[in-house]
Amino acid sequence: MAEEDNEDKTEGQEIINNVVEKLWQQKEEGTDKTYSFSTEEKVPDQRTEKVERKAEKQEVINEVMEKRNEKYQMLKEKDLNSNSLLTELMQQLPTIFVSGAKKCGTKTLIRFFGHHPQIIRGFMEAPFRSTGDQEKDMENYLSHLWIMWKSKGPYYDNPRKIRELRAANKDFFFMAKTANSGINKIITFIEENPDFIEADYVTDWKSKVKNIFIVCDPVHRLLSDFKHVTSVWTEKENAINRKFLGPDSSAFPFQKLTFDQMVAKYLPKVKDRSVFEKTPEVNEMFVTGHFGPPKRFFLGDDALIDSKNGIVLDGGKLKTEPWKVFQDLEKKLNLEPYFTEDLFEKREDGYYCTRIFNHTESLDCMPDSKGRTKLSAGQTAMSEETEKMLREFYKKSSEDLENTFDLKLSWNL
Ligand SMILES: Nc1ncnc2c1ncn2[C@@H]1O[C@H](COP(=O)(O)OS(=O)(=O)O)[C@@H](OP(=O)(O)O)[C@H]1O
Numbered sequence: 001m002a003e004e005d006n007e008d009k010t011e012g013q014e015i016i017n018n019v020v021e022k023l024w025q026q027k028e029e030g031t032d033k034t035y036s037f038s039t040e041e042k043v044p045d046q047r048t049e050k051v052e053r054k055a056e057k058q059e060v061i062n063e064v065m066e067k068r069n070e071k072y073q074m075l076k077e078k079d080l081n082s083n084s085l086l087t088e089l090m091q092q093l094p095t096i097f098v099s100g101a102k103k104c105g106t107k108t109l110i111r112f113f114g115h116h117p118q119i120i121r122g123f124m125e126a127p128f129r130s131t132g133d134q135e136k137d138m139e140n141y142l143s144h145l146w147i148m149w150k151s152k153g154p155y156y157d158n159p160r161k162i163r164e165l166r167a168a169n170k171d172f173f174f175m176a177k178t179a180n181s182g183i184n185k186i187i188t189f190i191e192e193n194p195d196f197i198e199a200d201y202v203t204d205w206k207s208k209v210k211n212i213f214i215v216c217d218p219v220h221r222l223l224s225d226f227k228h229v230t231s232v233w234t235e236k237e238n239a240i241n242r243k244f245l246g247p248d249s250s251a252f253p254f255q256k257l258t259f260d261q262m263v264a265k266y267l268p269k270v271k272d273r274s275v276f277e278k279t280p281e282v283n284e285m286f287v288t289g290h291f292g293p294p295k296r297f298f299l300g301d302d303a304l305i306d307s308k309n310g311i312v313l314d315g316g317k318l319k320t321e322p323w324k325v326f327q328d329l330e331k332k333l334n335l336e337p338y339f340t341e342d343l344f345e346k347r348e349d350g351y352y353c354t355r356i357f358n359h360t361e362s363l364d365c366m367p368d369s370k371g372r373t374k375l376s377a378g379q380t381a382m383s384e385e386t387e388k389m390l391r392e393f394y395k396k397s398s399e400d401l402e403n404t405f406d407l408k409l410s411w412n413l
Contacts, residue, residue: 095205183297
């Protein structure tokens, strides 16, 4: 289960997060031992584990969605009819989806680009969860979005921003982070159920909705992903996904290996596809860097997003020249110019923060947990041999991406 950002907690989000946390705790304390740590003597059958893992995840998702739905209904009833804008926002889909490869800076993009005066930003992830009941899943997704659209934080006030933009007659976007698998389900659902959302915007929503897909150096991305799955359980005691990432995780069975050892062990298995059956999560970790979705989603006969609305964005540049990334996006989205270099300031660890005007907090920075791949003095990220093997593994797909989308990517091919 994806972690949600802890920034800017609103009442609604807090209640919902508490429900999720409680459910996970109950599961941990219960008798179900699917995830109990295996011992050397009793090695479980990995294929059975995979099925059990999937089944348990689904069971938890269903339970969480059920509880969330109750809370959403309660919150919605409170606001229903009391305020026409808040009621209207209950039906609002994103008009920009941000998706992309994990660890490529999606959260940074959402958070910083959300400062643009024409962007209404979802402040947490907006996963589309499937329980099997499509209408309910869509209701839940819309309710989750609603919590984001109506939120106010220490330096932003979405409803006020929307009212002001409307009064000034300006175009604006609702931006949320949802994975492409979810976007796929949402678009298909809206096509099949055109009357489900009763709002004018929905008639040409599909032809207008944008998708920013973030990519980055696949070798660095793999390292960052590795650091995440091998460290999050020690960093965050209450992390929702601690179970899947524990010291004897069966999903990522390399918690005690170095990055070099992990690559030496698993890259050959990824290449000959023998890893796929036993540990699909590890396979996914490697192949994410092949960046197939933009081609599938934006081009070809089965494209879901109109090619003029699909934007492939190099997340590596968010670390070095974020203002250029945002200026480029402003042009592509036809927004008024807002971002300049002086809006950004480097913090001590080298990552940029963005300036906020007229507030006690003058800078908006990503939480410290971002930047796991920073190294302390004397540390090397990976051996030259590992880097060479990985560059070779990713070379062709990166070249393909450059040629297909006419890009100049920031990493060495
Ligand atoms: N300004 C700023 N501050 C902090 N972090 C920044 C910034 N710009 C880009 N990045 C990079 O974003 C990487 C994390 O990407 P994601 O947010 O997509 O990760 S996640 O998949 O949602 O966990 C994160 O990767 P790691 O360094 O490996 O943690 C950062 O390199």
